[in-house]
Amino acid sequence: MNLFFPAFRAEVAKLLTTRIWWILAIILLVYIGFVSGGLGALFGFLSKSGDEQPQGAPPMEILAPMLYGSVSTFGYVFPVLLGALAVTSEYRHRMLTPTFLATPKRGMVLGAKSATLLIFGAIYGVVGVLASVGAGAGVLALFGLDTQLDNSDTWAMVGRAVLALALWAVIGVGLGALIPNQVAAIVVILAFTQFVEPTLRAVTMFAGWAASIGRFLPGAASDALVGAPSLFNTGAAGTGAEPFEWWQGGLLLAALALVLTVVGYFVSWKRDVT
């Protein structure tokens, strides 16, 4: 155990001494700011343009949490990418040699990486929250709508969003160990998060039995953890399966991270470094 803390410090230094972590953080900030602000402006405009509740728009009381929750609904791909890159760059740049020379206990290195990414994922969560709450609340205030910033439920949800992004970064570590090829890992992550999972979730919303499986999808678990109304559960109310409790969603994400990391350890991490 006496090598864990040094390995952890080295992993933090590895992330801080290359550029990718703040490049991704800036993209996250801009993207989430744009999404939250943009959606806020759209629904704010709709709410002002007519007296009636506009067709298809979410009810006003869930608008604020939906905008603030966009940090996890739209932003979770960024910590996953950071976690996967932290692992795959070790393979790509043949860094495992010096890494394992300095810390020959390989499981400790992987553990230190997961711990590091948990913290960086939380930092991404804070960055994303700054964007989603900053832009969302700003736009809502502009339209004279309730920002719900004085509501403790809002801040509890924001805290759970930070936890979700932290867990996603650890999932990225496991994915990187499972798919050491950097290009393949990025392609799989983007394809799954941007296409496969949204499609599956849309499909499983239409039948009760499917929905009870669909809630096990990682993105659904993440939404359950955060508890923010998202585009997926606003449209499909009353189609059967209850979504998970927030702590169940969190446990599902943590279990996914653990399983991916352990499998990745045996598939690639403990192999010969040639």
Added chain:
Amino acid sequence: MPTGVPIEFAGVSKRFGSVAAVSDLSFRVEPGRVTGFLGPNGAGKTTTLRMLLGLVTPTAGSATIGGVRYRDLLSPLSSVGSALEAASFHPGRTARNHLSVYAKAARIDSKRVPIVLETVGLSAHADRRVGGYSLGMRQRLGLAFALLGDPGVLVLDEPINGLDPEGIKWIRGFLRQLAAEGRTVLISSHLLSEVQQSVDDVVIIARGALVHRGPLSSLEIEGAATRVIVDSPNREQLMAALTAASVSFDVARAGILVSGLEPGQVGHIAFSAGVEVSSLHRQKSGLEDSFLAMVGQGGSL
């Protein structure tokens, strides 16, 4: 001053699928000496070194440093310093940051970082990204990594590859100095001529198996007949004198190559014939010849 401990390979073998990369290799590397680990490309040198460092798991046998396996060392980088390949750097990280990352991991005082950068002559480039480094600079940074923990044992894979002539001269002297301080120094190379000026002992492998080990001089005895290079401002006269003494010789650009005689005997012939001699020395190529004869057995490469 850290002192070296012996490196011991005991029946080490490694198979990659059906390919036997290293077979039943046993030898010992002593402290206080520079040992050259030689063999042609693909002989299994790098695999052997990686097994010593715990990066590759041997199929059979064990490799230890002072009796301890690498992964059981309490402070690995302070016990064994190694430089394995020139490409092991993140291109976006500076040399200083590269070293400080691993100093942190190995609990080495960060004050060592500027010291080793100075030692290998990279201080002026320490804050440049490694992506822009030349091969020679990467070699130097690899060496700086090896020296980070001021270890008693150094394992360097092809450390001379890619260095400029000045760098080669420097590293030869540096390796001698490390051994003189009592450290164990193991360097691999596919060229004997590259390391013969710096090594005390040689371990030669071919196709994964040991073919020779012993002091460098052991190659001379087993090697081809020594030759003497002699030259004169008046070559015609010298050749006439050698012919008269019924000595067989070849004419080369560097001088006249005489086989089967000691330099003193050749000098005596020239002196007796009253021929002025401008150079007279023993040719070193005997070592390379016997090295090639050993590794060439059975048509490796």
